[in-house]
Amino acid sequence: MAVAPLAALHRKLFDETDGSKFARLKERLLKKHVPDDRLAVLDILMAYARDGQLLHWRSFLMTDIVALVEPGEHGTFFSWSLEMASLAYWGVDGMLKSMGKAAYGPLLALATAEHTTLSVRAKAVKSLAVFSRQPFDAGLPYDPGHWKAEQLQLDAVLAWQRDGYPDGAGHALPATHAALDDPRTPLEKAAAMLDKKLAARRRKEQDLAQPSNWLTIASAADMAGIAQRWALPEHYRRFLACHSPLRVCIDSPQYFQGLSLYGAAELIKAQHGYAWNPVSGDAIAGWPEQYLVIADAGADPYCLDLGAIADGDAPVYTAEHGTGTWCFERHADSFIDFLNEIATAA
Template identity: 75%
Template sequence: MAITPLAALHRKLFDETDGSKFATLKDRLIRKHGETDRLAVLDILSAYARDGQLLHWRSSLVNSMVQLMQPQELQEFFSWAVTMPELAYWGIDGLLKSRGKDAYDTVVALAMSDSQPQQVRAKAVKSLAVVSRQPFDAGLSQDPGHWKPESLRLADVLAWQRAGYPDGAGFAPPATHASLDDPRTPLEKAAAKLEKKLAAERKKDQDLARPSNWLVIASEADLAAIDERWTLPEQYRRFLARYSPLRVYIDSKRYFQGLNLYGAAELIKKQHGYAYNPVDQEIIAGWPVHYVVIADAGADPYCLDLSAIADGDAPIYTAEHGAGAWRFERHADSFVDFLKEIAKAG
């Protein structure tokens, strides 16, 4: 009897000992058979997660299973997986997807257990927050592997348990300016184009507990602190007030290692290491006092030249860091031109 392509992939997967080749086989299995033979693929992945010889990939396959499964499937497997130290991290998501609220007691117990690794406890809290829409993860990194032990809001989790596990309200999107939907001026049109670009990125990956890639209305306190420090060009000041970047990162070959565009909440702090040394609390010699860093690409600064403000705008200069001395070059004739460039960057 001829061996089917699925059976052949099954055999190759279990026989492979090279990690990179295993990854190729796994991707092929899911890509070619994930839709047409979904349950059979899940059987193969679960069998490898239980007994496969590449331990690292056993854990990764659990995550692949979570993406491929439907709610209420594989309850027995995931009830077992969360008891296995090497599988528990991703197994938590599978258990919640397969058992829903019936899994809450088990996942809360994992969060509370001192015997569990920190990252597993953090993952339990994060996953409970996502599923229940409770704010246990407010302001924390999207990746619970980066959480510190003091970040675990265990008292809040226990209070929620005592209340009978009520659903929360989730997180509202950040407040944005109405002109993004009806842009008229060159600044507004450039900001609206950038917002469209960022919205596409948010569809790929967004966690409203710690939102990223938004243009938001700045706080009055942040603007007051900025106004106390500098007299900014009108166009850039209006941009910060109406479209303050919130963790905006532009992934583009145009900028070395991508571009971080600063918002009002971080603008003053982002001068550290360029104009100001926060450790010695001293102005850094050699930095042009009229330059304000508004973005960086791999630590290469992009600066507004406050000494050349004209018609409410100012040119942008940039330089490579680590060269021993700053050698600035004119990058854009105005902030609005720079914003247009960022919005078009691909």
């Protein structure tokens, strides 16, 4: 009697000892059988996560399992996974997806268990924050694997538990200027075009605990600190004040290493290693003192020439880093031209 295709694939997965071949078999399983046999595929993946012979794949399969499971399904499996060091990290999300608020207690116990790996404890706090819309992750890295022990905010999490696990309001959106929705000047139109491209990225992936790819209203303190150091061209000053980049990174063929566009909060620090030594505070020899670094692409600086301000704007120069000497070339005739270029590339 012929073996059913799904059963045969099940057997091959458990027999395979080559990781690359296993990956191809797993992809075939997902593409061919999930549409009609999702529950059967889940059973196979969970069985492998429990007993499969390729240990690293037992962990990798957890993301597929979490993606396939629906609310109310397989809570027992995810409860078990929290006890397994190699599975617990993604088991956290599976618990929440499967059990909803009923998972709060076990996940809080996991977050406060000092014997548990820090990354797993941090993942529990992060996922609880996202699910409950509480601000336990405010200002912390998107990846909880990068959190430090003192960043777990366990006091706030335990207080939330004592209050009966109330839902939070979530993180507020960064403050943006009205001109992004009703641009009138050339500067505003360039900023609005860039923001439209950034908004498309935000819709695909955004963590408001650490928002990225926003053009925001700068703080008065940041703008005052900048004004004490430089006399900026008016167009760039207004851009920083009204449309200050917040973790804006442009990925495009033109900027194959990605271009980071600085905001008001980071502009002073961004000069470190270019204009002055961050340790001694001394000016670095060979750096043109009239050049202000406003962006970089793989550490190659893009600079406003503050010595050539005309009509409220200034040209942008760039150079390759690591060549021994700075050899600047004119990149754009004005900041507005540079901004339009970035907006087109975004």
